[in-house]
Amino acid sequence: MINLFKKLPAFSADYSGVCNAVQHMHCLIVLHGQGGCIGGVNTCDDFEKERNEERILFTKISEIDTVTGNDKKLIDQIVSDSQEIENDFIIVAGSPIPMLIGTDWNAWVRELEAEMDKPVIAINTKGFATYEYGEKAIFLELVNKFACSVEKESRANIIGDTCLSGWTADMRRQLKVELQKKYNTVVSWNDDATLDDLRKMCSASLNIAASISALPAVIKMKKDYGIPYITIPELNEIKRVDKLTGARSILLVGEQIVMNQYREQIRRNNPDIQISVCNFFEMNPEWMEEGDCRLFGEDDYIKYLNEHGHCDCIVGDSLLEQFGGYEQKFIKYPQIALSGRLLNDR
Template sequence: MKGLRKVLTPFAPDQSGAVSVLYALGGAVIIVDAGGCTGNICGFDEPRFETQAAAVFSAGLRDMDAILGRDQLLVDKAVEIAESLHPKFAALVGTPVPAVIGTDLKSLCRLIEKKSGVPAFAVATNGFKLYDAGCEQAFWTLFKKFCTDRFQTSRKGIGVLGATPFDCDLDALDAFLEAHPACTAYGWSQDEGLDAFADGASAERNLVVAPDGLKAAKWLDRHFGVPYKLYDPMAAQFAESVPDVSGKRILAVHQQVAVDSARQVWLARGAASVTGATWFMSLKELAQPGDLKLKEEDDFERAAAEGGCDIIAADPTLKPLAKRFAGQWIDWPHFAISGKRLNPHE
């Protein structure tokens, strides 16, 4: 039934994805809302909130602020934050209220930047799309704002684009970065922070580990000649850990780059077929015949029961929807689906 959720909770909206990208960069992130969106982000959608400090604020819009368009109050608050905390930037993140009433966030950012001297920009989210649309917009906006050097004399290092807690396990990505010191995950570490975006033009190449990183990767390729590859090494490592896939038909449920990277490994190990399925952003570059774009719980129930697969690799939250599946279930955690931190290697 359309819209009926018996197991799954609502997926995170685009403003949550934008904050996820901005969270560790040392800026002041101002969510233009009355407080509810900020509460959801900090309480549910950002797993680092409990362990890693960041300057995330709610604009605290009141009814009359929205009705009368008291934009100057928001500008004054942002300037006060900038003068008090001296952040590296100030970012306004859109939500349904400013989207509906037509708030000009870009113009407000120009006023904030002029009055405070702190770089300011807006991420034009509206709360009506999913987290990956917000991640995509935030990555692209950061590069457009800060990566302006067209005269790189040498290239070094590998950029990792699309790495957020929604699509990458925190521990697995940290372990990968530690084992590959030449790699820098944009937006992931407080150590590199905003400097990684400013130096984006000097990367030797980029590794796009989730679909929401592709728009920024294409922009860097077009403007600075930085090539990219769609590949998730953590997903490939997970696929290698799954035993006995020879001759098996596999249904893999995750974000599309992870699914495709795992599919390559499983097919190379002799799997009969690998069908990809995702609830989120789909890329034509990775689409294969038979892949599924899931919208309702019924879609997954039907695929599990009638798809003829021997193995399902998916977040354990989905398991109650596969009651008619008689094959092997492999837990493949995905925070964007469950909102729970789980390590697939434990």
């Protein structure tokens, strides 16, 4: 069987991407589906939950409600819970069950907004795509919902700096400090964005795409509102790679924008090193170099190592160390969407 995973766990699903992308915003997240489908969000993918207020609800739809299509019961539940849990807007994400029964998300949005008088966004995630597709969908929908023409100011938006894309609190803090040297206001959507910040998103003079997930949103804001965007400036987390003596080849496995930045930094001091970037999740072909590869499973990774020979150094999630493929050193760089919260905690 092609791409039967024998050593790696299942990757984070699209609805996990939605939940992680907005978990620091002052919103109520409603994940619609059966407990077995959506339980991974809490047990594996919600890596930063301990620093957040609990604002995720699971509908845990019953078999009877599934068969009868009793949406009214679930909508009433969301309205009731929204009154008890402080929030500024509602995010509803789907899973395999809503997909199978054909849930009318537009009707949910109309009814919920009418009853609660606050913004509601529904994302038609299905649980079969990986996390970045959920993140792309919610970032783009936030633009569609809240973007409007406003007066420009000295502001920068950071979009896509999620833990599933490899971002840590230290990385966010470092990036904000650098940007605050140039801009009066710096808003990280994944860290501290309020509803007011979202409504002022188009006052920004620059958008920062911190991961591939941000591209549809920043491209739309550039097209519709003329806001330029760049990928992330220099980061400092992987400078220990520079200390490898005699390294001729390095493989970086992780989110493309982050790993491309590290590749540029390493080359600055080591221009002769061959550096390739691979990822088990989406990659932009325009930013790929010779030797880069989009991987769809562990079979692809094994094939890549066999075809390209052993590297001097591999940087990637700790679960990839078991596959070998390096001569000198394996540097652990956790990728939560690949190995999950529990394995990285251990």
